[in-house]
Amino acid sequence: MEHLTAGRTADVRISGLSKVYAGGVAAMADVDLTIASGEFVAVVGASGCGKSTLLRILAGFERPSAGVVEVGGTPVTGPGPDRGVVFQDYGLFPWLSVRENVAYGPSRKKLPKAEVAAVTDRFIAAVGLTRFAAKYPAQLSGGMQQRVAIARVLANDPSLLLMDEPFGALDALTRADLQAELKRIHVDTRTTVVFVTHSIEEAVYLADRVVVMTGGASHGVPGSIRRIVPVDLADRDVTSPAFNAVKREIADLVHAAPAPV
Numbered sequence: 179m180e181h182l183t184a185g186r187t188a189d190v191r192i193s194g195l196s197k198v199y200a201g202g203v204a205a206m207a208d209v210d211l212t213i214a215s216g217e218f219v220a221v222v223g224a225s226g227c228g229k230s231t232l233l234r235i236l237a238g239f240e241r242p243s244a245g246v247v248e249v250g251g252t253p254v255t256g257p258g259p260d261r262g263v264v265f266q267d268y269g270l271f272p273w274l275s276v277r278e279n280v281a282y283g284p285s286r287k288k289l290p291k292a293e294v295a296a297v298t299d300r301f302i303a304a305v306g307l308t309r310f311a312a313k314y315p316a317q318l319s320g321g322m323q324q325r326v327a328i329a330r331v332l333a334n335d336p337s338l339l340l341m342d343e344p345f346g347a348l349d350a351l352t353r354a355d356l357q358a359e360l361k362r363i364h365v366d367t368r369t370t371v372v373f374v375t376h377s378i379e380e381a382v383y384l385a386d387r388v389v390v391m392t393g394g395a396s397h398g399v400p401g402s403i404r405r406i407v408p409v410d411l412a413d414r415d416v417t418s419p420a421f422n423a424v425k426r427e428i429a430d431l432v433h434a435a436p437a438p439v
């Protein structure tokens with residue numbers, strides 16, 4: 179698989195963020211979070227604590243009810259090409275081949291054709307799909323489709339990569355492969371990543387810091403950040419005692435009841 183060169187990267191500043199949905203559901207209140215350029219941050223927490231809401235606000239799909247959200251020093255006012263989003267369902271265009279799916283973004287930038295082809299080939303190679311470039315999504319496994327989704331987003335050279343449970347639908351082996359691949363791609367590109375997951379192990383394996391959220395409408399309190407746990411492990415051997423100690427610390431924080439208001 180091909181190495182990638184460093185791409186764009188941006189810092190993130192979230193301050194006093196609150197979200198009340200139409201109908202009065204208070205999804206989150208008073209969230210502060212600063213992320214450095216190039217950092218990989220995972221977000222974990224019980225169902226309904228506002229993880230996806232946070233991601234959707236960063237993506238610009240939802241507007242905050244209060245607070246400041248800036249990416250690369252620019253306030254987020256809607257979706258933009260500086261932010262790439264990968265969801266659990268791959269969201270590929272079924273009528274386009276792998277190559278056409280990945281080329282879609284670059285070809286809309288009015289780049290010379292040769293440059294579009296070079297970018298497309300590079301990202302298809304980076305996710306190990308060169309031999310499958312002419313195939314259509316329906317001809318690929320779930321893991322391969324998610325690889326295409328990642329290549330397609332990266333080909334747009336985002337400065338912030340937003341991922342919501344991207345590997346949630348994959349079997350354990352494929353999931354482990356994609357985790358290792360994403361880690362390698364992140365080392366190469368240094369794109370800032372915010373990664374929502376239900377898997378604490380996945381969070382500890384991938385992230386520089388793990389944001390643990392708590393609360394949520396089902397607890398009668400808005401979602402908020404309980405703690406941010408830095409992952410200071412030299413290697414990410416999931417079987418090591420040090421790795422498991424961090425996992426346990428985060429699991430305890432996730433499962434503890436939210437603080438009363």
Ligand SMILES: Nc1ncnc2c1ncn2[C@@H]1O[C@H](COP(=O)(O)OP(=O)(O)OP(=O)(O)O)[C@@H](O)[C@H]1O
Binds near residue numbers: 205227228
């Ligand atoms: N569009 C919406 N309209 C109204 N309420 C919503 C909307 N989207 C989310 N909510 C509510 O906001 C709260 C937070 O939802 P969110 O999806 O952000 O949580 P989550 O932590 O990502 O949950 P999960 O882990 O189950 O995906 C939940 O109570 C949810 O029901």
